[in-house]
Amino acid sequence: MFADAGAYVAFATTTPQNAAAVVEGVNDQIRRVVEGELTADDVQVAIRAVSGRRAINEESNLDQARGTAVSEVSGTLESTEEYLARLRLVTPDEVRRVAAAYLHPQFYTLVVNKV
Numbered sequence: 001m002f003a004d005a006g007a008y009v010a011f012a013t014t015t016p017q018n019a020a021a022v023v024e025g026v027n028d029q030i031r032r033v034v035e036g037e038l039t040a041d042d043v044q045v046a047i048r049a050v051s052g053r054r055a056i057n058e059e060s061n062l063d064q065a066r067g068t069a070v071s072e073v074s075g076t077l078e079s080t081e082e083y084l085a086r087l088r089l090v091t092p093d094e095v096r097r098v099a100a101a102y103l104h105p106q107f108y109t110l111v112v113n114k115v
Contacts, residue, residue: 008102008103010026010030012025012026016114019112023110027105030099030103030105031105033095033096033099033103034096034099034100034103035096036092036093036096038092038095038096039092040091040092042092043090043091043092043095047084047087047088047090050084050087051084051087054080054083054084055080058080
């Protein structure tokens, strides 16, 4: 039903005086991906990071239930093993193609939370 919906979110923690530099750095990384400056090693590093986060995010029963609910609503219900198997097939060219289609700088929202 909502398999094509979603958001790309980047988080960073820094001091107020470094906020502009951090935003610029994140935008530079997004530009790098959109322009195809991505290697197979970069993709593998990202896949390992996602795999690790997925494992951590499934440690408790509540986390597993939350993940299942999101998958059900989005129409993407699959096991972690199935998800990671599909993820491991992603190539730098596919990342560039999708990034160029969806990561347009004029469509982002910046939120700065000062604590």
